[in-house]
Amino acid sequence: MSSQVAMAALSILTVKLVAVGLSKELAGNYHSAYSYLQIWGILADFGLYAVAVKEVSVAKNPERVLGTFLLLRSGIVLLALGAALVIAWGIPLWRGTPLPLGISIAALVPFFTLLAGVFRVVFQVRHAMQWVFSAEVISRIVTAICMLLLVLYGELRSTRTTDYYLFLGVGSLGAVALFITSYVGARGIIRIVPHTDFTEVRRVLALAIPYGIAFLFTAIYRQSDVTLIALLRTDYELQNAEYGFALRAAEMAFLIPTYLLNATLPVLGALGTKSQQGKKLLGKTLFALLALGGSLALGSAILARPLMQLLTTEDYLSSPLAAGSDTALALLAVPMFFNAIVQYCFYVLLMEHVWQPLVRSLGIGAALATLANLYMVPRFGFVGACITSIAVHSILVVLLFPGTASRFPVILPLWTVGKLCIFFLLITAFLLVVRPWMSSTLSTLLLLFPLGASAVLSFQKTGCSAYLRSNGRDRNGMEDVIE
Numbered sequence: 001m002s003s004q005v006a007m008a009a010l011s012i013l014t015v016k017l018v019a020v021g022l023s024k025e026l027a028g029n030y031h032s033a034y035s036y037l038q039i040w041g042i043l044a045d046f047g048l049y050a051v052a053v054k055e056v057s058v059a060k061n062p063e064r065v066l067g068t069f070l071l072l073r074s075g076i077v078l079l080a081l082g083a084a085l086v087i088a089w090g091i092p093l094w095r096g097t098p099l100p101l102g103i104s105i106a107a108l109v110p111f112f113t114l115l116a117g118v119f120r121v122v123f124q125v126r127h128a129m130q131w132v133f134s135a136e137v138i139s140r141i142v143t144a145i146c147m148l149l150l151v152l153y154g155e156l157r158s159t160r161t162t163d164y165y166l167f168l169g170v171g172s173l174g175a176v177a178l179f180i181t182s183y184v185g186a187r188g189i190i191r192i193v194p195h196t197d198f199t200e201v202r203r204v205l206a207l208a209i210p211y212g213i214a215f216l217f218t219a220i221y222r223q224s225d226v227t228l229i230a231l232l233r234t235d236y237e238l239q240n241a242e243y244g245f246a247l248r249a250a251e252m253a254f255l256i257p258t259y260l261l262n263a264t265l266p267v268l269g270a271l272g273t274k275s276q277q278g279k280k281l282l283g284k285t286l287f288a289l290l291a292l293g294g295s296l297a298l299g300s301a302i303l304a305r306p307l308m309q310l311l312t313t314e315d316y317l318s319s320p321l322a323a324g325s326d327t328a329l330a331l332l333a334v335p336m337f338f339n340a341i342v343q344y345c346f347y348v349l350l351m352e353h354v355w356q357p358l359v360r361s362l363g364i365g366a367a368l369a370t371l372a373n374l375y376m377v378p379r380f381g382f383v384g385a386c387i388t389s390i391a392v393h394s395i396l397v398v399l400l401f402p403g404t405a406s407r408f409p410v411i412l413p414l415w416t417v418g419k420l421c422i423f424f425l426l427i428t429a430f431l432l433v434v435r436p437w438m439s440s441t442l443s444t445l446l447l448l449f450p451l452g453a454s455a456v457l458s459f460q461k462t463g464c465s466a467y468l469r470s471n472g473r474d475r476n477g478m479e480d481v482i483e
Contacts, residue, residue, distance in 0.1 A: 006133070010140040012311060012445075015248050017147040018167060019312040023157045026098070026164040028237030031244025033102040033168060034109070035226035037084060041110035042219035044080035045117070047211020048073055050350060051204060052121045053262060062125070063191050068204050070118050071194040077114050081107050093231060098161045105165055108172035112179040119186035124262060131185030135178050143174030210355035214346065217362035221369035221392050222254070222339075225385035228373050233381060243382035245312050246328035253296040253336040257289050257343040268351065276411075283412035284468055286344055287420070291464060293340030294424050295455055301333035302431040306438035310445060323383050331386035338393035345400035348408055361399040365392050416467045423462040430454055 018027055052069040056062045088094065088103045116135065123131045147170055154163055186192055226244065230236040264285050271278040300307070305326040308317060318324030349358040369392045376384025434451065438444040459465055 006137045007140055010137070010144050011248070011252075013144050014140070014147055015245060015311045017144070017151050019245065019316065020156055021147065021151040021154065021158060022164060022167060023159045024241045024315060025237040026159065026161070028239065028241035028244065029098050029102055029164060030167060031240045031247070032099060032226060032230045032236065033106045034171075035223060035240070035244065035247070036088065036099075036103055036230070037081075037106055037110050038223050039219045039227065040080050040084035041114060042215045042223075043212070044077045044110065044114055045212075045215060046072075046076050046080075047208045047213075047215050047350075048076070048204070049117050049121065050211050050262075050347070051208045052118075053124050054351065055204065055207070056121055057125045063193075064197070064200065065204070066118070066121065066190065066192060067194050068197065068200045069121065070192065071196065072201060072205060072208075073114060073118055074194070077111060081111055091231075098164055099230070102164060102168050105168040106171060109175040112172075112175035116175075116179045116182040118192070119182035122186045122189050122192075123182075126189055128185070128189060131182065135181035135185065138181050139174040139178035142177045143170055146170035146173060207353075210353070210359060211350055213359050214350060214355065214362050217359065217366040218346070220366035221362070221396075222335075222389070224370065225373050225377065225382075225388065228370075228377050229382060229385065232374070232378050235381075239381045242316050242323075242325045243328050243385065245308065245316060246325045246332060246382075249307060249311055249329055250300065250332045250336060253293070253300065254339055256292055256296070257340045260288060260292070261285065261343060261347040279409060279411045282348065282408060283410035286410055287412060287416060287464075288468065289340040289344050291420060291423065291459070293337045294420075295427060297333040297337040298424065298427050298431060299451075300336060301330050302428070302435060303438065303444075304330035304333070306435065306444040310441050323381075328382055328386055331383070331390065334390045335393040338397050341401055342393065342396050345404040348404055349400075352408070354407065357403055358400070361396060364399065365396045368392055368395065413467070416464065419462040419464050419467075423458055423464055426458040426462070427455055430458070 018030060022030060048069055052065065055065045056069075085104055085107060089100045091100075094100055120132060123129055147167060150163065150166055150170065158164075183192075226240055226247065229239050229243065233239050264281065268278060268281055268285075271281060305317060308324070308326040308329055312325055316325040318327045346358060346362075349355065369388055372388040372391065373385055376388050380387070431451075434447060438447055
């Protein structure tokens with residue numbers, strides 16, 4: 001979580017540098033390239049990370065499981081990203097545009113990031129998350145410094161495709177730094193060598209297939225809209241320029257639940273979801289996700305314009321005649337909250353290998369998102385994509401949460417739900433009071449820290465934190481990771 005806070009601070013700088021360093025059209029291509037690769041990156045992960053965290057945490061021979069994971073991850077990454085590049089160069093609509101070569105350069109980012117995920121499993125299981133912090137922050141610092149040099153020694157809002165390729169290239173340098181730092185940390189903890197026992201390969205692959213299908217459906221309903229805009233709109237560069245910056249801001253809210261849930265997997269796997277302590281941990285996990293998701297959603301909805309003004313320039317903001325990045329961020333606030341609930345169901349069901357209802361529901365969501373975007377995107381652009389996201393996330397909550405709650409009951413006292421509502425009301429009131437003061441980039445930046453501090457204080461005053469601290473250890477002395 002600390003690494004994500006640091007990454008968010010550095011992301012403000014890197015996103016701002018893209019906005020001021022590239023023209024709106026090239027910024028649209030920049031976001032289109034990364035969004036296209038995100039889909040293939042999730043397919044390349046194939047659910048192996050979630051399986052590896054659970055299997056390595058309970059394995060008698062963790063080196064063997066990790067070596068199998070390394071072999072599988074390397075092979076699938078090469079196949080998936082290779083297919084991504086072949087398709088990108090073969091799409092007729094993209095011929096003569098900067099996209100195919102830009103995608104080829106940016107493909108190094110998911111390649112090295114996914115390979116670094118092998119080492120992240122070690123850090124996750126051995127609770128050596130300081131290496132995750134170091135690797136991610138170093139990688140982002142490398143990217144930020146290189147981008148800053150490009151802006152200082154180049155021209156503002158450059159229209160040269162060479163600069164566009166350079167911006168993508170420095171992102172790849174950051175991914176290489178992530179890989180190297182992660183490898184250095186992991187090799188000091190465990191021996192990392194590929195393991196070629198094909199019986200073990202088949203076993204791990206069989207466990208990962210449901211995860212892979214579920215992650216693929218998730219990628220389709222959550223991240224295919226930018227690619228569809230690039231395929232269905234002649235003005236895709238401008239559309240994805242405005243939408244892309246809002247998505248970058250929203251990615252933090254979408255990612256935070258996964259880090260929290262990954263942190264609970266080793267402990268929850270040991271406790272069991274049906275035990276009394278497991279039910280308490282499930283309740284605290286759900287509570288924390290609701291608190292995080294709700295806080296991030298309220299902040300994005302109420303402070304959409306000052307936040308996007310901080311991340312971009314005035315050219316990207318909405319006007320009385322046209323929607324802008326702030327419009328997209330305000331609309332995406334609703335999926336931010338619902339995503340926390342969907343992710344909770346996702347991880348709990350897959351951890352217990354109850355994958356059939358999950359895959360079925362996510363498949364429905366992916367199909368609905370694709371059909372809706374095929375209708376909405378040509379007519380309404382990124383606003384249509386945001387409306388589709390709201391509808392699909394709402395449907396997924398209805399499809400997944402009741403079944404998950406009935407299969408895996410949680411211990412969540414009713415009084416904590418009431419105090420959580422008070423917490424949300426306090427945050428809403430405070431944000432509405434503060435918003436008029438955030439009229440410039442500098443004032444917004446200066447107020448972000450006290451905003452975070454006030455949210456923590458409000459959380460403590462409502463008594464919510466007392467609930468997370470209660471029953472901090474089970475009878476075996478295992479720490480409650482939520483605390």
